[in-house]
Amino acid sequence: MPHQPSPTELPMEARITPSGSPGLLRRSAVLAVALFAAVALLPQGAPATDQEPEKMEDTRAALQKWVETRKLISQEQKEWRLEEQLIQNRIRVYEGEISDLRTRIAEMKVSITESQGTEQELTAESTALKASAASLRDRVTALEAQVKELLKRMPDQVKNLVLPLSRSMPENPEETELSLSVRYRNIVNILNLINKFNREIHLKSEVRTLANGQQADVQVLYFGVGQAYYATADLSAAGIGTVGPEGWIWIPANEHAEVIAEAIAIYNNDAPAAFVQLPVQIQ
Template sequence: MNRTLIVAASCLLTWAWAGHAQSDKKLSDARTALEKWVETRQLISKTRADWQADKETIQQTIVMLERELKGVEEQFTRLSTNNVQADKERLEAEALLKSSDDGIAPAQQFASEFEGQIRAVLPRLPDPLKDSLKPLLARLPAEGATNTQMKATERVQVLLGLLNEMDKFNNAVNVFSEKQKNDQGGEVSVETVYVGLGAAYFVNDAGDFAGTGSPGATGWEWINQPKLANHVREVIRIYRNERPAKFVSLPAVIK
């Protein structure tokens, strides 16, 4: 009986110990499994977070690249447009240059011929006017020059300037101090009244030397006429507002 109880107790103890050992193993396995699960969840969370960050970076990069690509495409479009515009402007410039070349020869020819006409009338101009024209005349090409760097437009502008000065002189009464030769060949200081480009009258301060002048083929021609002295002096006084305006009779030479 006692032996039986001992054996039974031994069996119970063995079973209890075996059950306890098996329970510890299950607990350990459960703990290990839980740790694995937590680790896996953490890895999944980290992977998801890393992916989200990478996704945002990639998306930002894509947006940036798309913006740069759009900018490059716009530059190509502008370049293409500019090239078309440049080609158009080049063709227009070439056409304008050709028309300018076609028109420059007649313009140069006109300027050359007109310069010749101006030079032809220079001797017939009053000396004071010729003196005032010297700066403009100096800008013209040398007489007979066939190869000049001066543009046709510049030559025409000079010619217009010359004509303008001549026209102003011709439409006014001008008084200048000059020298005239008397009958003995001596020079006398006189004041000369130019009435336009066609007539002139001179007188000295003493009023005993006077005369008239008119343009000739090689220069102005002067004739001494002392009897005109008072009339010429009266004209000069009126010119200087020393006398009221009135009619003064003076001879004129028509050529």
């Protein structure tokens, strides 16, 4: 019967001593099976002494390949565990980013909802403001028309006083580029100047056309915008100014020249104060 080597005759590289660890026990069992298979492959009936070195060399080479293979597997498993850990870390980071994005999306949805509500409020407010602006535009256009009609009935002194403002009133309100505030301010300023002139007595030097067609330099005494009086220096002519249906008119009043001249002298402090009865013309 062929000689079978005992475990004590195996090379040191083939000796396995289990350590009690499950993984190590399994590896030891695999090595033992491999060694047994290698020994069993020896030809039966051949002298052990002739083939033993060759068999041992084959066994040593097989074990070396097996060990290298196990090392590669172990290294790959180690690298895979490390890669798996990195992937898990990345997954946790991505999950955190996804959670943050979901939170931001929810906040943006709330913000969009609030913005839509605000937009609706602003749209309603804008509509109301446009309607109010249209109403104000209609009112200022009507006021400008009334002021223009009023100025037609004012004396030239008042017309000249407000001329810079009256010129700024648009001829065509629909095409003007002036703002509503400017248009309203012009109207208020014109009315204020007219009102101020109407509250006071004014003496102005003017050139008036007399009843005979001649022109004379005279002093005109204005009592607001209601009445005005003038008389020539030689008292040959006099007149009364008042508001007529189509505007300011001058009416000859030669018979009142002395009284009008006296009133003008009193106003100029050229005569003592006294009660003077002036004629009044109402159209």
